Amino acid sequence: MSNEAPLRTGDDRVRAIVREIMSGTAVISVLAVVLALAIGGVLIAATDDHVRAAAPHLFTDPGGLLAAAWDAVAGAYGALFQGAVFNPNRDGLVLQLKPITETLTFATPLIAAGLGVALAFRVGLFNIGGQGQMLVAAACAGWVGFTLHLPFGVHLALALLAGLAGGALWGGLVGLLKARTGAHEVIVTIMLNYVAFYLLSYLLRTPLLQAPGSSNPKSPPIADTAALPPLLGPQFNLTLGLVLVVAATIFTWWLLDRSALGFRFKAVGINPDAARVAGIDVKRVYVATMLIAGALVGLAGVTQVLGPARAGFTSGIDAGIGFDAITVALLGRSRPWGVLAAGTLFGAFKAGGYLMQAAEAVPIDIVLVVQSLIVLFIAAPPLVRGVFRLPDPSVGTARQDPASPVPEKVSAL
Template sequence: MSDSPENKPVTPPEAPSPAAGTAATGTAATTATPTAVEPPSRWRATFNEIIGGSVMISILAVVLAIVAGGILIAVTDENVQKAAGYFFARPGDTFAEIWKAVSGAYVALFQGSIYNFKRPDFLDQIKPLTETLTFATPLIAAGLGVGLAFRVGMFNIGGRGQMLIAAACAGWVGFTLHLPFGIHLIVAILAGVIGGGIWGGIAGLLKARTGAHEVIVTIMLNYVAFYLVSYLLRTPVLQAPGSNNPKSPPIDPTAVLPDILGPKFNLHLGFILVIAVTVFVWWLLNRSALGFKFRAVGINPNAARVAGIDVKNMYVYAMLISGGLVGLAGVFQVLGTVTTGFSSGIDAGIGFDAITVALLGRSKPWGIFIAGILFGAFKAGGFAMQASQGIPIDIVVVVQSLIVLFIAAPPLIRTVFRLPDPSKPKKPKPPKAVPTATREAVAAK
């Protein structure tokens, strides 16, 4: 019986050899086959993240603000204006005057804030650095308070009011209570921190219980604190006895922050304390359970609520701690730099400068610490720049404002300096079509 096709056993086909497979598919292989796309280098991705990250944006914002400040200095300088009158006759004179004005201003800024090489004694040469640290001490403390509120998703713009209440509390303890050395200082500091914390906690409580926006509440509390302290400075509560001026009595020596480097320098114990406070805030935000809740609420309060976190209590706790930290800046103002009595202007604009410091430091404790030192250098060097070069100190304020402007516009910084955006990685280019060998080429091999 002959085998029919239906009765023949079905055997699996043999696997073709590579050569045969290539030859068999020669006609079909004329179609383009994509080549493997090599993934981007890990080091290149890390480099792009560094140069396009928030730290680099902050640094370049400062550089760009300094450049813009230099342009403003050159434009407003009288000698530059005179030389520009005959620019086309002798253009070199204009550029020389521009260099003289800008370099002289920034050299004076450096000498007044970091190191004055013109002074003969080494201690006198480094005194500008100590002045920078002295100015930076309250800025760092207040910046830490504002930055902590930022991390919880709140905008604490009430630094002025919290500083004034803290200064009033610490000052009242400083000149009213007569306690032993050490204890008096501790009690005065605690009184100021508690006063600032309570004043900040009012905004947190109102937001948690009534939904009131903390920006509006803190702004209004600034006015309340200012007029309240101004009134108390005209009453026996805070006014110096026998004085008609709205000024408090001098602080007792036992409540004054001691000098670190001796009476020749203004740098006091507050700088050591603010270093310890920076470490504490870093630990609180990055290592503690409360800090984890703060950060979770700041990222997404709805998700934090679903996860079981009491968001309302977090708002209250955050503003209590934030107000206490900002109040510490008021304590430093009263017990460290103004020991002969204080007035209603004791805050010296630090409450609003702290917002800039927190923004520049990206609300991170050590970033705020560095930003506070930078702004302390601006404050210390601005006075030297005004005294030696006759440049208005308002120029420094303009530079600080431009820093905030540039930090608030990262796309502008990336466009000016052609930086990559880490949040938008470059898409890999489509692979090139590589034609395979034809039948004749394969046969030739």
Template sequence: MSDVQTPVREQAHQEPPPDRAGAVLRAVTQGRVTTSLLAVLMAFVLGALLVCLTDDRVAAAAPYFLRRPGDLVAAVGQAVGGAYLALFQGAVWAPRDTFAASIRPLTDSLMFATPLITAGLGVALAFRVGMFNIGARGQILVAAACAGWASSSLHLPVGVHVAVALAAGLAGGALWGGIAGLLKARTGAHEVIVTIMLNYVAFYLVSLLLRTPVLQVEGSANPRSRPADATAVLPPLFGDAHTTHAGFVLALLAVAGVWWLLDRSALGFRFRAVGLNPRAARVAGIDVERVYLVVMVLAGALAGLAGAGQVLGTVTTGFGVSIEAGIGFEAITVALLGRSRPLGVLLAGLLFGAFKAGGFAMQSMQAIPVDLVLVLQSLIVLFIAAPPLVRALFRIPAPARGQE
């Protein structure tokens, strides 16, 4: 008996130790974060190619490449370097006389990123439950209308007024998102169709309200709301010379709250269970229909925070129906790039906020169309939606099933 067990023990001792370093390297190179970073890198590379194709200096030097290759290389460097330097200076840092003036681009980026982060969280939260919240646009518009009415019609003390206006915006967004959740839970209506249609309803409803005494400024024929009272305006974070307001702090709190909800709470566990397999969750005793309703109410409230911030933070002289400014659809991109994770949504929102702020600098300093920023965003989404393409371009092996 002992003679039989001895070779087995020896064979067990001869097995090679696990390659922990290799496992860590594979986890890093094949993970979602690496794929997202490579997607952003590929978008910038293709963006540089587009800059070269549309630059006059590159076009003038290209025919003489065989005779004077240095001219073409210099022209490409000036075109691409100038474009991305302008993007950086417009989004992060621009040398000025004072430090406060130098960080003005960074504060502008934070201001643009604030509604993208909160609306992106709303879309990402629905994604985690297996629902596609395409209705962030309508939720933002309804929230803006509710916050705009509360900020201009109610006259309350400082502190109380801004809290009430924010609560009104959150309630408006939650109500509009809850309609889609209720229809999904009670009738099985597909949330994509419902939220798209609710976007149109919200757009024309707010357009109507902006032409009635409910929102329209007195004595004006333009569809524009009354200005918010000074007591309802979100205070600036870095002084009146900068556009970043307290809404950015609320966005950070929303990120922390969604992270805690998904990863540390019993409700978040039910969300993730329904997102993985609603049938198995129902067998386990989870009320799936109730989860659908609750998640859409929360998603609408997060998008509503974006709408309320637009009214109370960046527009204090009244707003029009263009207050949404495409944030609702960009929030879908932010949620995709962030892999529906709160921290990922935060980073993606900051990136896209920097794109918005830097795009105007590229246009003014380098005469590059601001549409190039939209091209960069679209390319990022393209590569994010096709991880096998990114892995094929960089020759990264596919991860094992269930590890991506």
């Protein structure tokens, strides 16, 4: 009997560890992606011509229907992989590895913008002003990039700083209005998105930003001295922006987990009233949060205008990245390294979706459906636990988890 008790205690500890892992947020995020891909596979099969042709023979030839469905799903996701990671059908190792560089190119602005949204989430703020912050940052960096004539290092650094300052200014305005007037950041960021969009649209029709001699609302090309240099050579679209985004991820991690300011950020995110009683200036934290968040989102605009859009940009340069960043932050559970992984995944969806459409005639809208389903499942963890029969974590604590993907007050809207 004495030998069984320690053994039973060890088994209980193992079960407790397994239960904690399986009920954790990281597992929920991974399973949400798996479930979304599974449903996407069903949609792919349902829209495939060969599957629909085999559907009337379900009872006479079920194997044919299943084979057609499998071919459709495997072909689509195979093309997605080849367009996003590795394509063995191309000639030469360089071309075979080019898809992963395209994934990282698409992921670069998504990660930067996702970091800005995630940082605000950790402080209890809902920053959906990514579009406006990106546009202002792109306009500032672009103006410096095509107006000034400076040496390479100086010009690039100045354009980068101008873009970060523009994004920080646009985000800090939200924090200032919230701190001074109590204005809700959701309403303010939505309105500032419109202001930034129409302001940039207007400026692109004036000599300030419009290319000389052009009637189109488009800027001049960025000077070579201000453009982000390619990381792997001119045959790839991947630029130094990826290194900047990885550095921003490290900075955000250090800020939240290793700095005194990050401690105040998380304290306000958990309970602003308790933080105020403890002597933390909550209003100042709101302003500082949105300044830094705006700069991070602005980095996304900078990497766009000094990278892929260096030939000239329009008012659509954000390409929906400001709103996609919300999805990236949700999937990354508002943690910097999670945002890095989520942004890379969504970059793979974007890069591989085009080949999937071209090679397998699968609508690229299926990728958007999968992304939307991921958000749905991330926002409904009990649904994911129910599907995969995962243990329900213990509840009963009233405080808001600072790493929760959606601030408690936003969930109540």
